[in-house]
Amino acid sequence: MDRVNAASAKARAHGGDLAPWSIVAIAAVAFVVFGGVWLGGTLGAVLTGGGWHPPPFALGTFASLMTDGPGKLWPAASPVGVVLGIVVFFAVIVALAVFAGRRLMGYVSRPKGLAGRRELASMCPDGIAARARELRPSLNGREQLHPDETGNLLGDLDPNGPELRSSYEDVELDLMAPRAGKSTGIAVPRVLRAQGAVLLTSNKSDVYAVTRAERAKAGRVWTFDPQGIAHAPREMWWNILADCHTIEGARRLAGHFVASVNDDQSKKDFWISAAQNTLTALFLAAARGKASVLDLLAWLADPADRAPIDLLRDVNMVAMAEQLQGTVRGAVETRDGIYETARQCVACLLDPEIVAWVTPDPNLPEFRPHQHVLGQDTLYLLSKDGGGSAAGVIAGLADATMRAGVVAAERMGGRLDPPMTAVLDEAANVCRISDLPDLYSHFGSRGINVVTLLQSYRQGSRVWGEAGMDALWSAATIKLLGAGLDDADFVEKISKLVGQHDVRTPSYSKSKEGTSRSYSYRQDQVLPPDRIRALPKGTALLLATGVRPALIRLRPWYKEPGAGLISAAAKAETAAITERATRAWYGSSHSGIAVGVRKWQREAVTLDKDPTG
Known part of the structure; x- marks a missing residue:
């Protein structure tokens, strides 16, 4: 009681x-x-x-x-x-x-402890416009600038803006799970808004279908599709040996083919390293001796063929000739092992459909990277991943194009203007440039905006090794972490990077004198690991150099002004891809072609809705 x-x-x-x-x-x-x-x-x-x-x-x-x-x-x-x-x-x-x-x-x-408008002032419209005037001499003297001339759109600061952009000296690394908005929120907008030359790698035709018509209005469209991703007709060729006249160029091309079959660059065994050395000598001999890729494949098939050794001696590459001869004269088991490994690295060139794209054709224009980077043309590099892919060729052409951009920037005084945009979608599958982590920051200083899209941190570590992926992470001045990151260790590290904030907790006590209130403080994580993993689709955690982390909302292309016209063009391009694919499968006169077209159209992505692939 x-x-x-x-x-x-x-x-x-x-x-x-x-x-x-x-x-x-x-x-x-x-x-x-x-x-x-x-x-x-x-x-x-x-x-x-x-x-x-x-x-x-x-x-x-x-x-x-x-x-x-x-x-x-x-x-x-x-x-x-x-x-x-x-x-x-x-x-x-x-x-x-x-x-x-x-x-x-x-x-x-909104989580306390994240960056706000004031801290991100340099990425807001006024700050990024001022930075663009410093980086692009062509903008001096103009009062009004189009937003796309000032920087690369990242998204809107959550929850109410403003829009944030990276500068033209930033390089970007984006980690998002499949179906998290990489294509619709990053790759497509970046290609559509690009001011200068564009390079895109992908293993799907979705970005190509959406952007091709718009990019054709800006300049010439080059489609390098040796494996029929978009079933584009062959309307170009690239001299794969063009940069192999030097040992450095030949070694780089050999490295791209080796990387396409070697998952971890930090774990090169004897056979991989020896195969790269052998391919370097053969590429150099073919380039200096004006031989073709088919001649190179013949040399690989017959290690006893002295043609490459003689060609190297003829151009005074004696040391390289002696090294190749030493490999040929070595123990038969060792020689055959090295050559077999080298053959596996360039196995994609055995496919006549692929080798045709890198063989001179007098009836088609030659793609020249050094001319491409000076205009507003677009280069689409499409390849399948997995066994038999043309990833080595794709990586070689992407690397040649970006290095051509570096050369052009040096001739311009240090930086490309307008800047070049390179979107390396599915970089771990179809564009394994082995020293990309070392080149990353250098590209940014030359006005080459590189965006590397990966599904996870671990996927990058499998290609470049832990040290290489750490270097790539450190070199990227802009990092976007989207939905679906399920690596517990990585997400825990990100949570620690985001940091902690003070939480004030009130407590009340009563006495004869009345009620009193006091406060105690504790530190909680700004974004716990479970919240980072559960980021909604269309949002991303922004990590920019020198600024506290921030949450942003991506800007999908289909929600932007003018999306209706782009969507209509994308549907037309998708229908064309469908028809070309069906003809490739059934033949132009096959009675089942109409049935095949309807089947492909039913399965095609609806581009005017939310294709968050």
Whole structure:
């Protein structure tokens, strides 16, 4: 009984503390309601021709309205207009309250400790425009700049903006799971908004289908599709041996073929290293001796063929010739093992459909990287991944194009203007440039904006090794981490990088003197690992050099102005790809071609919806 009485007394005491505030709340609600009726009715009377004749602001006015209606208070106005004025006024008040509440909830729910507008000022429109004028001399003297001329769009600061852009000296690394918005929110917008030359690698045709028509308006479109990803007709060729006249160029090309079959560059065994040395000598001999890729394949098939050794001696590459001869004269088991490994590295060139793209053709234009980087042309490099892919060829052409950009930048005084955009989608599968981590920051200083898209940190480590992936991570000045990162160790590290923030917890105590309040502080993680893993699709965690992490919302291409025209062009391109693919499968005169086209169209991605691939 004593406990019940004590509880009742405590409840009465608590109620006594709240009683004054209840009176204030009731008075405030009454004031808002009466004020809304008074002002809304008067505005309704004005709009219906009754003039500005407000009734007295008193409780009697409200009582008169309830008993006699609006005709007595606003005799010169229409009663319907007065009632509508009151309803509309309260509707506006409710809408404003809902809007303010949503803004407040967005601010309250936003994780504390992340960067805000002030800290990201250098990436906001004014700051990025000022930086663009410093990096691009061609913009000097112009008062108005298009936003795309100032930097690369990243997204909008969560929850209410503004838009954030990276500068033209930033290089980017994006980690997102499949179907998290890499194509629609990053690759496609980056290609569409590019100011200069564009390079895109991919193992799918989705980005190609969406962007091809728009890029054709800016310049020439080169499509390198040796494995029929988009089933584009062969309308170009690239001299794969063009940069192999030096040992460095030959070694780089050999490295790309070796990397295409070797998952971890930090674990090169004897056979891999020896095969790379042998391929370097053969590429050099073919380039210096004006031989073809088919001649090179013949040399690989017959280690006893002395043609490459003689060609190297003829051009005074004696040391390289001696090294190749030493390999040929070595133990038969060792020699055959080295040559077999080398044959496996360039096995894709045995496919006549692939080798045709890198063989001179007098009837087709030659793609020249050094000319490409100076204009606004677009190069699409498409290849399958897995066994038999043309990844080595794709990596070689991508590397040659980016290095051509470096040479052009040096001739321009240090930086390309307009900058070149290189989107390395599926880089770990179709564009394994072995020393990409070492070149990353150098590309940024030359006006070559490289964006590498990976599905996870571990995927990059499998290609470049732990040290290489760490170097790539450190060199990237902009990092975007999207939805679906399931590597527990990596997500835990990111949570630690984001940091902690102070949380103030109030505590109350009662005594005879009254109620007192005190605060204690603890540190919580700004973004716990589970929250990073559960980032919604279309959002990303932004890690920029020198700035606290921030949450951003990506800007998918299909939600931007002009998306309707782009979507229509994308549908037409997809239909063309479908028809070409069906003809390749069935033959142009096969009776099943119409059935095949309809089947492909049913399975095709609907590009005007949310293709978050």
